[in-house]
Amino acid sequence: MTLQHATPIETPELEIQNPTSEARNSQSATQNLSLDVRELHFSYPDGHVALRGVSLQIDRGEKVALVGPNGAGKSTLMLQLNGILTGKGRMSIGGLPVVKENLPQIRARVGLVFQNPDDQLFSPTVFEDVAFGPLHIGYSEAEVRERVMRALDLVGMSAYAERLSHHLSVGEKKRIAVATVLAMDPEILVLDEPSAGLDPRARRSLINLLRELPHTMLVSTHDLLMVRELFTRMVVMDNGQVVADGPTATLLNDDALLEAHGLERV
Ligand SMILES: Nc1ncnc2c1ncn2[C@@H]1O[C@H](COP(=O)(O)OP(=O)(O)OP(=O)(O)O)[C@@H](O)[C@H]1O
Numbered sequence: 001m002t003l004q005h006a007t008p009i010e011t012p013e014l015e016i017q018n019p020t021s022e023a024r025n026s027q028s029a030t031q032n033l034s035l036d037v038r039e040l041h042f043s044y045p046d047g048h049v050a051l052r053g054v055s056l057q058i059d060r061g062e063k064v065a066l067v068g069p070n071g072a073g074k075s076t077l078m079l080q081l082n083g084i085l086t087g088k089g090r091m092s093i094g095g096l097p098v099v100k101e102n103l104p105q106i107r108a109r110v111g112l113v114f115q116n117p118d119d120q121l122f123s124p125t126v127f128e129d130v131a132f133g134p135l136h137i138g139y140s141e142a143e144v145r146e147r148v149m150r151a152l153d154l155v156g157m158s159a160y161a162e163r164l165s166h167h168l169s170v171g172e173k174k175r176i177a178v179a180t181v182l183a184m185d186p187e188i189l190v191l192d193e194p195s196a197g198l199d200p201r202a203r204r205s206l207i208n209l210l211r212e213l214p215h216t217m218l219v220s221t222h223d224l225l226m227v228r229e230l231f232t233r234m235v236v237m238d239n240g241q242v243v244a245d246g247p248t249a250t251l252l253n254d255d256a257l258l259e260a261h262g263l264e265r266v
């Protein structure tokens with residue numbers, strides 16, 4: 001069981017279809033991709049269509065920002081990447097198809113930080129929250145302790161190990177949520193608005209941390225200054241679709257694009 005598996009988010013019936021042999025063959029041609037999403041469609045149980053044919057490829061080591069207005073479908077897309085929500089389409093992580101039988105491996109590969117940290121933190125103490133994933137993978141007690149302390153150190157929260165998770169401020173919880181995935185050392189970090197609610201110093205430390213981490217990253221955010229500073233590639237979503245995908249420097253200078261999708265020039 002993984003961290004994501006045990007969150008209070010509802011997991012609807014899995015509907016992932018087994019890839020056809022043609023799909024499997026095309027997977028082998030894209031082994032170098034860390035993330036490969038093709039024509040993903042998803043509707044919530046109430047019938048709301050949230051993803052309308054999203055395709056996105058991310059190379060190993062690439063850091064990509066995901067932006068777009070409220071309700072664009074950014075969080076919905078992220079929740080698909082480790083099978084918490086399941087739409088129709090094809091998806092793979094490091095060449096491994098996201099299908100029901102692969103979910104334990106997929107969840108070890110995808111370090112997903114939820115938009116709302118209360119969906120991620122459920123143990124009494126910060127230490128236990130960060131230790132949860134490594135413990136369930138079966139690391140020794142010493143290894144777990146080392147991973148927890150290293151992850152807390154990376155987010156500047158070493159002093160918080162024995163604090164009660166549910167008593168922390170939103171910004172503190174956010175940083176602990178990032179630590180819970182860093183402790184797992186995943187292949188790809190999928191961070192949903194990691195800088196939201198952080199004070200300027202914590203935001204600056206987060207930016208520095210994300211810059212230094214070698215992981216492949218997909219980071220959703222409304223913080224366009226962070227995007228301009230940190231990400232050379234930017235994907236814009238609106239109304240359940242990818243409406244632009246390209247160099248950040250180009251897209252952030254495209255006034256018509258910014259205007260059409262509710263983004264501000266920074
Ligand atoms: N559980 C749900 N049931 C029905 N509709 C939902 C549910 N969760 C989200 N939606 C809808 O799906 C659409 C996409 O929502 P999503 O949370 O993915 O947007 P987002 O791009 O992450 O927005 P934000 O910037 O506000 O975080 C929205 O219209 C939202 O109202």
Ligand SMILES: [Mg+2]
Pocket residue numbers: 074075076115192
């Ligand atoms: Mg969201």
